[in-house]
Amino acid sequence: MKNFGFVFILLSSLLLTSGCTPSTYEITGYTGSSINDEIPVPVNAKQVSLTTHSDNPNIQKGIKYELKYIGGEQGLYVPSDYFEKLSEAGWVEVEEERMGNIHFFLKSNTVIAIEIQEDTFDIFEMMQGFTF
Structure with a gap:
């Protein structure tokens, strides 16, 4: 009877901890961004909005994508495999x-900014001649 109680407690705690594990994003492949074909974007990322005019004079155009869990909780985690693809x-x-x-x-004379958030990311192509 003692073994049954121990097994029950062990299984219960296993189920509770596995249910609280955060989900991770999944990338199924890459395609070119609609604002610049040279910027790879996960195929399963959904385009949310397109910005052709910004109040920021340094931004030429931008696009927002939705991809569940990409930034982790509060957008604090860097999507290293995505950044590796950008490097490639x-x-x-x-x-x-x-x-x-x-x-x-930076690639050639083009500068882009990528803002990682929880479940979304924005890609901004900066104006020609943009300096940091």
């Missing part, structure tokens, strides 16, 4: 210019 595509992160959850990447 020739984008170099300008790490010293990072501002919290906003990451800057």
